[in-house]
Amino acid sequence: MPLRRAGSPPAAPLDAVIVGAGVVGAACAYYAARAGLSVAVVDRGPVAGGTTGAGEGNLLVSDKEAGAELDLALLSTRLWRELAEALPPRDAIEYEPKGGLVVASDGTALTALRALAAGQRAAGVTAHEVAPGELARLEPGLAPGLAGGVHYPQDAQVQPARAAAALLRAARRMGAAVRLGEEVTAVLTGPDGTVRGVRTPRGDLRAPAVVNAAGTWGGHVAALAGTRLPVMPRRGFVLVTEPLPPGFVRHKVYAADYVADVASGSADLQSSAVVEGTPAGPVLIGATRERVGFDRTLSTEALHRLAARAVALFPALERVHAIRAYCGFRPYLPDHLPAIGPDPRVPGLHHACGHEGAGIGLAPATAVLVTAALTGAEPPVPAAPFRPDRFTP
Structure with a gap:
């Protein structure tokens, strides 16, 4: 009723x-x-x-295949833009329409990324393929030798x-x-x-x-x-670096295998490189996933994986201090x-x-x-x- x-x-x-x-x-x-x-x-x-x-x-x-969830995400993308404009300045949500960049380490990953982007475009997503030589223009700090990527200008971030x-x-x-x-x-x-x-x-x-x-x-x-x-709870850790100069990471940048991790139902520890800056300067490094109930125990293995994958994507991070780490529980349905x-x-x-x-x-x-x-x-x-x-x- x-x-x-x-x-x-x-x-x-x-x-x-x-x-x-x-x-x-x-x-x-x-x-x-x-x-x-x-x-x-x-x-x-x-x-x-x-x-x-x-x-x-x-x-x-960028991380959603064509289908019901992507339709919901496209609607939300528009609504978040409207909210950022409608809410008064005292209620600033730190909305950043900075876009996302998904990178492929080799030809196999690039082929899968191209297929994903093609389906997303058909559903209304804006997705631009980026040649290997153009990656440094979008993200100067990226490691050399990547096979290519896809730029998603609709990706954004809030606090x-x-x-x-x-x-x-x-x-x-x-x-x-x-x-x-x-x-x-x-x-x-x-x-x-x-x-x-x-x-x-x-x-x-x-x-x-x-x-x-x-x-x-x-x-x-x-x-x-x-x-x-x-x-069910699905635990994830995030590493936080010391404040870095503006533009150290310009987009939300992640490796193409992150999409597969999101779609996986495995209970085991999974990790993929996800790196993004914040307005205050610290860089956030994710992402891990594992089903361990509501266990908040610090996992050194998870943090080591995060650090290694982030450095592989942005080599300059090897000289940066991580100042803290935290975990949360994603509400997972099968x-x-x-x-x-x-x-x-x-x-x-x-x-x-x-x-x-x-x-x-x-x-x-x-x-x-x-x-x-x-x-x-x-x-x-x-x-x-x-x-x-x-x-x-």
């Missing part, structure tokens, strides 16, 4: 409760409030206290914690409530199993819809509602697509989680799909591939 639109009298104290104050939950609050819905965001921790706070802020189309906070502030200005440090202990349902709100230690929040934007803990929130969503939209097994329950490493990039488009479902509007891209019940045996 669609919820009320702007201008209609309220049918309940709230139209929706959003569980999770990461960037996806913040975006859901922003677009729902903008549509005239009365919403509250609840999180057991602070803003961006989970996966969002450990992210690099990537807004990528993820600032983006989440800015979206929540904007949502609050439109009437949304934000309740931090308040854990959801139950999803309330009526005799017929329909959602009625959530319970927290500070009391019940009544609403006909609950949006599960709990990231890596999305499976736990689904269980509170009496259903199953197989979200088919690598997020769960977005209403859950037909629990009327009134909506999901917006399971984006793995793409949650920051896909947050606005996810929120627009969720808001369309809440209001009964037509979604801007097909929502069927993201059905939350697709994992039901």
